[in-house]
Amino acid sequence: MFCAAAETAAAAAPAAKSRWEALKSSKAGVWCRSLLSDYKEAYYSSFDAVLLERSNQLSLLSPWNRNGSSDGHVQSLVKLRNEGRLRHASLGVLSLVYYADCDPDNTLYETQCSNLSVRWRELHERVLDVGFAGRWWILNSKMQDYDVNDDEFKHLPPHMQVTLPPSVQEVERNESLHKESWLALTLTDEDLETNVIFRKEESTTEESQMKQPKQEGA
Structure with a gap:
């Protein structure tokens, strides 16, 4: 019974392999492989773009x-x-x-030997970032508060190192002040009278300064 099962499995293996090869070489198989290759290349390019953008932000x-x-x-x-x-x-x-340990274009034996390449069981120790839903999660988390240098405040007392978000009342007050700053300036009658008196005093001072040199020359 075991011999018959082994012979059946051995006979079915080439058939399954041939069906798999036929599927890979079919139009659908070629399309799927090219799609996965394009997806892989595009995702890695997106990591390069995001990395350069973050580097520019820090610079x-x-x-x-x-x-x-x-x-x-x-x-x-x-x-x-x-x-x-x-x-x-x-x-x-x-x-x-x-x-990885080396550049793939390096011609040293250590970089070309497949037996010395990164093992899948070691991959979790070398992971630097995870891409999902159009985001690189580790890089984005590391860039939180990238413009805040914590070491700059480490010499301050503990109560000054902690900052709290503004309260709702403070936010509303700041918003109202900002809106008021855009309003047109209105002058009362008292302000207008004060402005007229001030202008008269200025004109009187200018006239006295202009007459003074003439008297000295006479």
Whole structure:
């Protein structure tokens, strides 16, 4: 019975393999493979674009204002990218960015031998970011408050290191003041009289200053 089952499985294996090869070479198989390849390339390109954008945001700030965690994370990613050590793995709806030991264009034996490449069981230790729903979650979380340097306030007393969001009353008061600043200025009759008196005093002072040199010359 076992021999018959083994013979049946051995006979079915080539047939299954041939069906799989036929499916891969069909129009639908070629389309799916090209779609996955385009998706993988586009997602990795999006990580490069986001990384460069975050790097530019930090470069516009003074080193005294940069968040140390944000700056360190972005600079390490840029360094790995420049060294050609960033890799991308597509898991369907998820995308992973991880680091390798060497540039793939390196011709050393260690970089070309498939037995020395990154193992799948080691991938979780090398993951740098996770892409999902059009976002790179680790990079975005590291860029929170990227323009706040926590070390700048570490010498302050504890009660001055904590900042609280404004209350509802404070927000409403600031909004009302902002709206009032855009209103046209209205003058009362008293303000107009004061303005007229002030102008008369100015004209009198100017006339006296103009007459004074003539008297001295006479």
